[in-house]
Amino acid sequence: MTDREGSRWVRGRIALVAFVVVTALAAGGVWFSQVTDRASAVDAAPKTSAVQDGKQAAKQSGGLPGVRDCGFGKPEIKPEVITLACADAGMVATGISWEKYGTKDALGVGVVQVQKTAAGAGVDAGFPATFRLYGPKARDGELAFTGLEVTYEGSTPFGDTTEMYNLA
Known part of the structure; x- marks a missing residue:
């Protein structure tokens, strides 16, 4: 009878190890599937000015300050x-058309795109807004605006009618 009890113990242990391995693989699969969701969310986000049409980058500045996307790179005019x-x-100002673009400030209109990815749920939303660039300063040898004021027309993503951003 000792042989049977020993073989039961071994079979129980093997079953327990198999259960742990299957559970770990399933948990790993869930984790990897979420990584893919995060990566696709980044791919779905609107593209930044760094990847805009090459013609935009070729524009001559004419002494006008530009905008450095997230404070990096060469300032882009308009x-x-x-x-x-x-x-x-997760928040990008898109489709901006500039009504005034000068040496001290710039005024334009467009849409703030907000990508909601909390807990893998939600929908993307767009909020019409007015944009004002201000505070031109020399950055890395080139003139760039250092501030952005966003004024929403109607509903807003976070309840504020105006938001300020540092572009330095």
């Missing part, structure tokens, strides 16, 4: 896209 949430590109 950008059509400005990243507002640089950590995750």
Whole structure:
């Protein structure tokens, strides 16, 4: 009878190890599937000014300050896209058309795109807004605006009618 009890103990142990391995593989699969969701969310986000059409980058500045996307790179004159949430590109000003673009400030209109990814649920949303660039300063030898004021027209993503961003 000792042989049977020993073989039962071994079979129970093997079953327990198999259960632990299957559970670990299933948990790993869930984790990897979430990584893919996060990666696709980044791919779905609107593209920043760094990847806009090459013709935009070729524009001559004419002494006008530009906008450095997230404070990096060469300042772009009259950008059509400005990243507002640089950590995750979850908020991006898009489709900007500039009504005034001068040496001291610039005024334009467009849409703030907000990507909601909390708990893997939610929908993307767009909020019409007015944009004002201000505070031109020399950055890395080139003139760039250092501030952005966003004034929403109607509903807003976080309840504020105006938001300020540091572009330095």
